[in-house]
Amino acid sequence: MAQQVFAWGYNNCGQVGSGSTANQPTPRKVTNCLHIKRVVSIACGQTSSMAVLDNGEVYGWGYNGNGQLGLGNNGNQLTPVRVAALHSVCVNQIVCGYAHTLALTDEGLLYAWGANTYGQLGTGNKNNLLSPAHIMVEKERVVEIAACHSAHTSAAKTQGGHVYMWGQCRGQSVTLPHLTHFSSTDDVFACFATPAVTWRLLSVEHEDFLTVAESLKKEFDSPETADLKFRIDGKYIHVHKAVLKIRCEHFRSMFQSYWNEDMKEVIEIDQFSYPVYRAFLQYLYTDAVDLPPEDAIGLLDLATSYCENRLKKLCQHIIKRGITVENAFSLFSAAVRYDAESLNEWAFGSLKFCVYVHFLEVKNHIIRL
Incomplete structure (x- = not known):
C-alpha cells in the first residue's frame, strides 16, 4: 500500500505541491510523480517541501x-521533482532548515545543500549550494541529523554518541561541524538556534559541571588563576585576594589600599609552619580541615591569632579525637595556652585517664617482673 503525502496551507511558492500557487485551505494529496509511490519521510523548510x-x-x-531543493538550479517547483544528484545513494532521513536541506544516507553519509549565509551547510565557507555536497563529520558514521525550519542551524549525532552543530550560533557563524557537550541534537536548537527551540525539558549540565563550592576547592593553590602567593618555609601557596577578603576578616583588613600587603604579589609568613598555613588557607576555600592533632595545635594558634572562632572549634574537635597517652600532656598544654575552654576540660579529663592507664601499665609491668 502506498504511503501518500497530503499538504495544505499557504502556497505562495508552490510548497503545497498542487501545481499552482493558490493557497490550499484543506488537505490535498500531492500527486504527480509521487503518485502510487511509497513515501517514508517528509520535511518542510520555510517555503519548501522535501x-x-x-x-x-x-x-x-x-x-x-x-537551491534548497537540490536540483542544480534556483527555480521554484510547483510539483515534486526528484533530486537527481542523489541517484547513487540511498537516503533514509531528510531535514530542512529555514532555507537549507540535510540528507542522511543508509551508510551514515551526510549531504547538504541550499542557503549557507551562516555556514549552515558545514562546508567551511558561506557559499550557497544548488546541489547536494558530502559533509564530513570527523570521519564518524552519522546516525541522526536535525534542522529547524525557523533557524539557520544544523546538527548531527554520530554512532559514537557525539553531537555536532554548525551554522548560526547566537549571532556567530560556525562554518564547520563543531563538537558539543550535548547528548541530544534537540539541545543544540534549545541553546544555539535563533530563536531557541525545544520540545522537551532541556539539560545544559554536563559531566564537567562544578558547583560554586567545588569550583572554589578546585582553584585553591592554582597558579593559573591566582593573583597572590604566600611564601612559607620556602614554599609557595597560590590564592585569590577576593576569596580571602570574603572569607576572613583578617585578610579583609590586610588588603586595604593603605596597607603595604595590598600591593604585594608575594607575602612572607614566618610565624606559622607551611602545613599549618596551607591548611588554614585551604579551609577558607573548602570549610574543612584535614590535619593530624599535633598540627591542629598550630592551626589552633593561628585561628586564635586571626580571631577565627569557627576554625578554633574545628581544631578542638580534631584534637579531641586524637588524644593519646603519648600526646595528652602536650594537647592539654595547648588547650590552656589558647584558652580553649571546652578542649581544656576534655583534655584535662583525658589527661587524667591517660595517666591512670599509664599507671596501670607500669604497675602490671612491675608485677610481671
Whole structure:
C-alpha cells in the first residue's frame, strides 16, 4: 500500500505541491510523480517541501531561490521533482532548515545543500549550494541529523554518541561541524538556534559541571588563576585576594589600599609552619580541615591569632579525637595556652585517664617482673 503525502496551507511558492500557487485551505494529496509511490519521510523548510521514498529517492518542491531543493538550479517547483544528484545513494532521513536541506544516507553519509549565509551547510565557507555536497563529520558514521525550519542551524549525532552543530550560533557563524557537550541534537536548537527551540525539558549540565563550592576547592593553590602567593618555609601557596577578603576578616583588613600587603604579589609568613598555613588557607576555600592533632595545635594558634572562632572549634574537635597517652600532656598544654575552654576540660579529663592507664601499665609491668 502506498504511503501518500497530503499538504495544505499557504502556497505562495508552490510548497503545497498542487501545481499552482493558490493557497490550499484543506488537505490535498500531492500527486504527480509521487503518485502510487511509497513515501517514508517528509520535511518542510520555510517555503519548501522535501520527501524521501522507501527506495531512498528524494523529491523536492516549492521555493528554490537558494537551491534548497537540490536540483542544480534556483527555480521554484510547483510539483515534486526528484533530486537527481542523489541517484547513487540511498537516503533514509531528510531535514530542512529555514532555507537549507540535510540528507542522511543508509551508510551514515551526510549531504547538504541550499542557503549557507551562516555556514549552515558545514562546508567551511558561506557559499550557497544548488546541489547536494558530502559533509564530513570527523570521519564518524552519522546516525541522526536535525534542522529547524525557523533557524539557520544544523546538527548531527554520530554512532559514537557525539553531537555536532554548525551554522548560526547566537549571532556567530560556525562554518564547520563543531563538537558539543550535548547528548541530544534537540539541545543544540534549545541553546544555539535563533530563536531557541525545544520540545522537551532541556539539560545544559554536563559531566564537567562544578558547583560554586567545588569550583572554589578546585582553584585553591592554582597558579593559573591566582593573583597572590604566600611564601612559607620556602614554599609557595597560590590564592585569590577576593576569596580571602570574603572569607576572613583578617585578610579583609590586610588588603586595604593603605596597607603595604595590598600591593604585594608575594607575602612572607614566618610565624606559622607551611602545613599549618596551607591548611588554614585551604579551609577558607573548602570549610574543612584535614590535619593530624599535633598540627591542629598550630592551626589552633593561628585561628586564635586571626580571631577565627569557627576554625578554633574545628581544631578542638580534631584534637579531641586524637588524644593519646603519648600526646595528652602536650594537647592539654595547648588547650590552656589558647584558652580553649571546652578542649581544656576534655583534655584535662583525658589527661587524667591517660595517666591512670599509664599507671596501670607500669604497675602490671612491675608485677610481671
